[in-house]
Amino acid sequence: MSQMAFDTLQASEALETAGMSREQARAISLIVRRSHEVADVATKADIAEVKRDIADVRKDMDTRFEKVDAQFADIRKDMDNKLEKLGLSLTIKMGGMIGFLVVSIGLMLKYLR
Structure with missing residues (x-):
């Protein structure tokens, strides 16, 4: 000062x-x-300088938060894609298991008669 x-x-x-x-x-x-x-x-000039510094810090924070928000959006997209693929994979596996179970029950009933 x-x-x-x-x-x-x-x-x-x-x-x-x-x-x-x-x-x-x-x-x-x-x-x-x-x-x-x-x-x-503190003089008026000192206070004005501090206000400018605070404004600069706010601008930097806004820029950084925008970058972080963009990164979170990318992560959300990746997770959504992976969950969608996982759901599809589980559906296919469950369908295969049910199909196998139906065929197995049908064969067992055929041989038990």
């Missing part, structure tokens, strides 16, 4: 003009300067 500018000479001159002694004016201006140096204050 950027620091606020504070001119100690200008401040001490202003305080001297107001009737303070030179030493008092310097002491007060130094105290104010030190308080400004340690102050961690």
